[in-house]
Amino acid sequence: MNVADVQEAITQAHREEWARVVATMAKRFGDLDIAEEAAAEAFATAVERWPADGVPPNPGAWLTTTAGRKAIDRIRRESRRDDKQKEAQMLYDDDPPEPLGAIDDERLRLVFTCCHPALAMESRVALTLRMVGGLTVAEIARAFLVQESAMGQRITRAKAKIKGARIPYRVPSAEDLPARVSGVLAVLFLVFNEGYLATGSDTDPVRHDLTAEAIRLTRLIRALIPRDGEVAGLLALMLLIEARRAARVSPSGELITLDEQDRAAWDATLVAEGHRLVRERLAAGEAPGRYQILAAINAVHTSARDARDTDWSQVVALYDQLVRLDPSPIVALNRAVAVAELDGPEVALAAVDRLADKLADYHAYHATRADLLRRLGRGEQSRAAYDRAIELAGNTAEIASLTRRRDHL
Structure with missing residues (x-):
């Protein structure tokens, strides 16, 4: 099955379920290949059946249950997976939907599994965009400015490395976090960017499901390591960009540039939170990292009541630091x-x-x-x-x- 083709067929209304189903399958079966294939088959079944049968009352639970059955069917076909088959059989049909509170932890585990330091940084980012962000291989390739075939091979090799190295499906200990957090932040930033300005021609130009998910996961990371300046910087950056979402696309479907946006339509609460985080990092007196500088640039933009009031000398000075x-x-x-x-x-x-x-x-x-x-x-x-x-x-x-x-x- 071509997973990318299946993902393209998923209706926009339910695409946000992708990461949750993959995370649940990865937790249950401990195998990213099985998780992705099971999710893809469940969505393919939904695309086939829902138009005729109607969307079920709880689409997420239906997709999770169907994916579980598809995974068990695959495991049954692989005789060398006897132990996993027995474990999976115990969960078959009788496994109740997981409470919503567990979803955060599952996704976080999946992010950290994909961002293991045993993988090259680009492979970590690409794999997590695929498994957690639900982006197609083509979308990820565009984000990296590489050919789709090359990106597909990179993701396949990353999954094989995880399987071969028996990388555990868990959030790492506090001591392990610094080795992984840079890859996790890079992933969340690219997931956010895809939502902020989608690269695909067959999706909504601005995908709030991706930007909201990236912000939510970044908040979870900040709760794990609250003193990390780059985590705070990335959260501030996302909030200051997300604050402008309502003003970014005209009713006719045209992108509105920053200098033309109605600043009264910006989300004042998100702007205030982003500015507070930027001020906190400045008060810390530490050398800023990439995300902190980008957040500061956006703070300058969102501080101006009119585009003509923007302090461009400060923006250029910040870019000089970033370069x-x-x-x-x-x-x-x-x-x-x-x-x-x-x-x-x-x-x-x-x-x-x-x-x-x-x-x-x-x-x-x-x-x-x-x-x-x-x-x-x-x-x-x-x-x-x-x-x-x-x-x-x-x-x-x-x-x-x-x-x-x-x-x-």
């Missing part, structure tokens, strides 16, 4: 956007053009160039850059926004 920690082309591109507001579009365009070799297939690179060229009055070149950005973008709301800008040249 020293993370000299990636994406960070350099975002810094150039801020430089354009401080030093003008011509200076920014020179910085952006230096990234051409590294970001040639990244739609945001071409969108940024298009806007800078527009501001410089180079309409024909701007139109060509917009065309390339539209060709590479997968988000329908972003495509609509880019198309409008191009057509208004």
Whole structure:
């Protein structure tokens, strides 16, 4: 069975159940392959039966029960799994739905299992996005800017490594947390990013199920290690971005950029919580990490009552700090956007053009160039850059926004 194809077939209304079912199956059977296959088969059965039979009163319990049966059927077919078959048989049919309070722990265990330090960092992130975030292989590949086939192989190898190394399905002890938390945070940030601006053309442009889940799991991590500055920084970053969600997409389905958003529509409670976390980290007097700096940048943006009041010199200074920690082309591109507001579009365009070799297939690179060229009055070149950005973008709301800008040249 092609798991990615099955996941694509799941209706948006029930896709958030994916991680819960996978987590429950992983806990019950201790095998990520079985967990994912069982969840995929349960969802495939739902896609086939629910249109005719109707959605059951408790879709989550139905999916969990069906997945359990599918897993047992698979174990029965594998004679070398006698012990697991006996254990699973004891749970067959009579296993009641788990209370909601246990879901948090299950998901957390699954995150930490996938983020074991025995795996390479990129493999940890990719596997967790697949198993916990429910992202398709294609979506994950787009997040990493790699080919889908290469990403599929990476995820397969990661699951094999977990099985071969007999990595336990549990939240690690307090002493083990520092070795895993960086991978966990990277995963949660990418899950959040996929929800904040979905890369797939056949999903909602903004997926609140993913952003809410990433925030919820980050809160759990913060409860485990409350003094970790990067955990607090990531939570603050997510909250300050999530606060703008209601203002990000127009009624017509077009993405609204930060400078055009109705700031009165921002969630003041989330903004206040994010700002408080940023202030706490500043008061701690420790050297900030990547997520703390990103949170501080967003705090500057959300402190301005109007886009024209943004303190761009502070934003650029923060990006200068970030570049020293993370000299990636994406960070350099975002810094150039801020430089354009401080030093003008011509200076920014020179910085952006230096990234051409590294970001040639990244739609945001071409969108940024298009806007800078527009501001410089180079309409024909701007139109060509917009065309390339539209060709590479997968988000329908972003495509609509880019198309409008191009057509208004």
